[in-house]
Amino acid sequence: MAARSSHSSSRSGSEGKRKIHKVMKEHKQGNLKSGSGKKVKSRKQALAIALSEARRSGAKIPKKKSKS
DSSP: OOOOOOOHHHHHHHHHHHHHHHHHHHHHHTOOBOTTSOBOOOHHHHHHHHHHHHHHTTOOOOOOOOOO
């Protein structure tokens, strides 16, 4: 009998990847907008939005810890 593996972690990982891919594709096409409604021009800002949306959808993406 084969051992069962939990699919929840792989599912949330693929959900996160899909969400990030979607948002970065929007940025590349020039359709990504920030909360204020302005177009996002910076790749770093687009990535921050993508990670934020992925976290909101339930993906387990750790937040970067700041150095002190």
